[in-house]
Amino acid sequence: MSLLDYDALARTPLQTDPYDWLIVPDFVRADRFDAIIADYPKVPGPGSHPPSELKIEGQFEALMQELDGPRFQDLIEEKFGVDLTDKPTMYTVRGFCRKTDGKMHTDSETKVITVLLYMNQRWDADGGRLRILRSGTDLEDYVAEVPPHGGTLLVFKRADNSWHGHEPFEGQRRAVQMNWVTDSGVVAYEQRRHRISTTLKKLNPRNWGAPT
Numbered sequence: 001m002s003l004l005d006y007d008a009l010a011r012t013p014l015q016t017d018p019y020d021w022l023i024v025p026d027f028v029r030a031d032r033f034d035a036i037i038a039d040y041p042k043v044p045g046p047g048s049h050p051p052s053e054l055k056i057e058g059q060f061e062a063l064m065q066e067l068d069g070p071r072f073q074d075l076i077e078e079k080f081g082v083d084l085t086d087k088p089t090m091y092t093v094r095g096f097c098r099k100t101d102g103k104m105h106t107d108s109e110t111k112v113i114t115v116l117l118y119m120n121q122r123w124d125a126d127g128g129r130l131r132i133l134r135s136g137t138d139l140e141d142y143v144a145e146v147p148p149h150g151g152t153l154l155v156f157k158r159a160d161n162s163w164h165g166h167e168p169f170e171g172q173r174r175a176v177q178m179n180w181v182t183d184s185g186v187v188a189y190e191q192r193r194h195r196i197s198t199t200l201k202k203l204n205p206r207n208w209g210a211p212t
Contacts, residue, residue: 003032003063006071009153014079017143018134018163021156022079027117028063028151035059036151040119040174043095048177050191051091064091067115067178076113076180080157087112087180090187097128097173104136104165110186111158115178118148128169130154136163148173 005027012024028036039058043049056064066072068089077084107114116130123129131142146154156162181187 001032002066003029003036003059004066004072005029006075009072009075009079012079015132015144018132019156019159019161020080021132021144021154021162023144023146024153026150027153028119030150032059033121033151036063037119037121037174040095041093043093046094046096046098046101048092048094051093052191054093064176067091067117067176076115076155079155080113082112082157084113084180087182088184088187090179090181090190092177094175094177095172097169097171099168099170102128102130102166102168104133104139104163106136106160106162106164107158109158110182111179112182113180114156114158115176116146116154117176117178118146118150118152118154119174119176120149120172123147123149125169125171127167128173130164130166132156133163133165135161139165139167148175 005024008027009022009024012022015021036059039060041051041054041056041060043054051064068091073084076082128148130146130148131139132144132146133139134141134143146152156164181190
């Protein structure tokens, strides 16, 4: 049985204000969510970590395999009107957020589509809720806010105006990020960069202010 609700994604209309995006609550099936969370990998600190540096197993591994499958790609291509046939994918896993994270930005030009899958069981904090912004100058000028829990899916097409960010939050904030990017050189560069960062955090776990 699939871990993901593809029918919900198919039913979700594409939003085009101020750029192309969509949000699917409960994209991870509710009856499979707890099992995936139980297998969520231990991450050594905030920031983005490549799966190659983490212990990926069980239901979490199954989730990653589904995201990398043809059915998900076909739906994203259909929704966003893009051909991703020759676009490689890149994955990172997040577990913690710093107060300095979430600043307004648009993503690099090497990214074509950004996918964020939020893997927190609940979210009561005001901070840490990603906002779809109208500009890069006002965090309060937003068209949607994404509570990062319950397997909520956010997908957007990178553009010069694809501004997003969130209010400060510090603590556990789990998310899987997937990107279709322009070429394989981007994957190699970004994964190498994140690998180095992950290694340093493993060696110096207290330097990033991990909760004890």
